[in-house]
Amino acid sequence: MNDQFRSPAADTLHAARLDRLAEIAVRVGLGLKAGQEVVITAPIEALPLVRRITEHAYKAGSSLVTTLFSDEESTLLRFQHAKDDTFDNATGWLYDGMAAAYKSGAARLAIVGDDPSLLAKQDTDKVSRANRARSKAYRPALDLIVGFDINWTIVSAATPAWAKAVFPEVSEAVAVAKLWDAIFAASRADLDDPIGAWNTHNANLHARTKLLNAKSYATLHFRGPGTDLRVGLADDHEWNGGSSRAKNGVVCNANIPTEEVFTTPHKDRVDGFVRSTKPLSYQGTLIQDIEVKFENGRIVESRARTGEAVLNKVLETDEGSRRLGEVALVPNSSPISQSGLLFLNTLFDENASSHIALGQAYSKCIRNGGSMSEQELAAKGANTSLIHIDWMIGSSEVDVDGVTAEGEAEPLMRRGEWVTQ
C-alpha cells in the first residue's frame, strides 16, 4: 500500500468533516454571538481548520476574527540558540493585548495539537524558567478564561508531530489521517447532524450533574485493582459537565470533546490508595502505573513504573500540588475510551476515563464560587496550586459509590458504567 495515496473520495470526506468540526467549534464550542470578536490561537499546521473556523465565525456574525499562530520549531530554536540569561522573558505585551480583547467582549478559541515531547530533550531549568515567566505574563488573560468571564473553547487539530507520537508505527501521512479520524469521531464531527448530537449529549450531561447535585454526596468511594480511595467532596460543591453559561451570558462548551461530569474534592478529606489506569503524558515524559497513598487529603507516598522522578518533581511544585483539585466521572463506554487510543493530550485522555487532578480547583465547582475570595474558597475545601494535572483512575474494573453525609453508600458506577442511565 502506498502511504502517500489518498483517494479523491477520502479528501472530500476529510474536507466535509473538517468543515463540520469548524461549525461545532463556532456554534457549540463558542456559542458565538453576532457582533462578537474572536481570538484564535493555533499551531501553524492547523491552518486549514483555522480557515474553516474563520468562515463559520464570519457567517455567524463575528465582527473580526484574528488568529495568533504558533510554530513549535521556532519555540525549539529558542531553547537551542537563545542566551542563557533570556529565559525569564515572556511576551507580556501580547498576553496583555489578549486580555484587553477579552475585556472588550472577544471570545477565545484555542486549537491545540502539541507535540507531546517537543521540549523533552531541552534543558529542564530553561524550560521551567520559560514556563514560569509565561504563566505569570499570561495570568491576567487566563483569569478571564478560567473564571468564565467570556465564552471560550478548546478544539484540536492533528499535527504531524502529535500524530507520529500517537501512531509511531505508521508513516506521517497515515498517522495524521488516523489522528484526524479519531478527532472527528471524538468531537462528533463524523455524524450527519453534529449540532443535534451535541445538543443531545449536553442534555445527557446536564441531567447527570442535576442528579448528582441533588444527591450532594459527602464522599466518592473508588474501588478496583490497586485502588481503594475515598474522595471527600468540598462543602457546597457543584457538579458541572457539558455546556455552561459564561459570565457574559453566552452558553459555550469549553472543551471539544467533553465526556466528563466533574466537581471539587475537599482538599483535606481524601484518604486511601489509588492506581492509575492509563499512562499520563506530562511534558514529554510518559508516567505509567502511578500508585499513591493519601492521608487527610495529602499524598504521603508515591511511585510509578516509569517517570517516577518527574512525578515526584511535580508533587514538589507547591503545597497544593500534593492535593486534589478535581474529581471527574466518565463511563468506560465513552467514545474516546472505546477508541482504545492514548492521545497523549489531556483534552482527549481525561475524557476517556474517570479521573482526578492534582492541584488547582475550579471555583465554578463551588456554589457561588465565582464571586468568592480565595480564602472563602479554601474554607469550602477548594485547593490552590500552580498546577492542574489530570490522571486517569477509571476502567471497566473500577466501581464508584456515592456516600451520603449519613454514611450510606449508593452505587454510582459498576465496572466503569453508570448504574442509572
Added chain:
Amino acid sequence: MNDQFRSPAADTLHAARLDRLAEIAVRVGLGLKAGQEVVITAPIEALPLVRRITEHAYKAGSSLVTTLFSDEESTLLRFQHAKDDTFDNATGWLYDGMAAAYKSGAARLAIVGDDPSLLAKQDTDKVSRANRARSKAYRPALDLIVGFDINWTIVSAATPAWAKAVFPEVSEAVAVAKLWDAIFAASRADLDDPIGAWNTHNANLHARTKLLNAKSYATLHFRGPGTDLRVGLADDHEWNGGSSRAKNGVVCNANIPTEEVFTTPHKDRVDGFVRSTKPLSYQGTLIQDIEVKFENGRIVESRARTGEAVLNKVLETDEGSRRLGEVALVPNSSPISQSGLLFLNTLFDENASSHIALGQAYSKCIRNGGSMSEQELAAKGANTSLIHIDWMIGSSEVDVDGVTAEGEAEPLMRRGEWVTQ
C-alpha cells in the same frame, strides 16, 4: 521539463541563500542588539524564512522573538463572509500590544510577500472602510516605526500568489523559485560575503547623501520623454540613504533591498509635467503611463493609460494627496532595474528607478525634523497626507540637474546614471 523538479543542489543553494537573507535581515536590517526583543510580522508562507531569522536573532542575543503570522486567505474570507456592518473594526488590542513592545525596546521586522491583487475583486467600500479602521488602530505603533524611535526593517519572501503575479506564464513552483532568486539577488543574499557587500553599499549611499547635502540644491530638474519637471526641495531638507541611526541608538537598514537616496520636496514648489517610466501596482490595479501636470506643488491635471479612475480616486484622498512627499534618485544601473522585472511591490519597484511619492513626507528628511511639530515641518515645506505612494519617473532616457539657490544648473544624472561616481 518537469516544473516540480528541483535538484538536491538547487535545494541546498536555496537553503544557503535563505539563511544568508535571514542573517542580512538580523545584522544589516535590524542591526539587532543583544538583549533586544524582536517582533516579526510575516505571511504564513514565509515560515522557512521566519525560522532562519528566529535562529539568527537568538544567536545575536535576542531576548525573545515573536512572530505574528498573517494569512491572506483568512483576510479574503472576511470580505466574502463578514456582515456589512463589521468593516469598521480593527485589532486595536494587537496593535496596542505591538506599540507596547516597541516602547519597551523591541525591534520590528516585517516580512512582506503580498498578493498584489488579493482584494482587487472585493467591494471597494468594505476595503476602504477596513483600511481606514486599520490605519487608525495601527497609528500609535506605526508612529514609533516611521518616527524611527526603534530599529526596524522590511524584507520580503516569495509567496505563491505574488510569484504568479510577477511570472504569470510559468508554473507556480517555477514562479516561486524565480522570484526567490530575484529577491536574493536584489538583497545581496547571493553573494559570498553579503555583510561585507552591504557595508560597502551603505558607504556608497552615505557618500552620495553627504555630497547632495553639501550642495543643498534648491531644485531638482528632471527631463526626458514626456517629462520636464522642477521639484523644489524643502527648506533645510536632508538627503537620506542606506543605513541610519534610530532614536534608540541602533543603526539599521529599514529596507532590504534599498538603492535610493531620497529627500523631502517642498509641497508648494513643484512645477511642470512628468510621465511615469514603469507601471505602478496599487491595490490590485496596474496604473500605466501616468501623466500629470504640477502647478505650485499641486497636481492640476492627471491621466493614465490604464487605471486612470483609481489614480484619480487616490488623488482625492485629501489635500496632501495631490502634492509630493518624497523625491528619490536611483541609477538605472541598479541591480533591481537591471533585472528588468516589475515586482508589483514598492519595496523593489521604488528601488529600480528615480521616483517621486504622492502624499506624506518623512520628518527625518528635514534637518532636526524628528523633534519638530507638524506646523514647523509644514513651514519648511513638508507635505502631510494619509497616503504615501511612490511611482517611477527615472529611466535611461531621463536626465537630472541640481539647481542651486542662485539658479545655476549642475548635471547630476545623465541618461539615468550618476555623473560623478
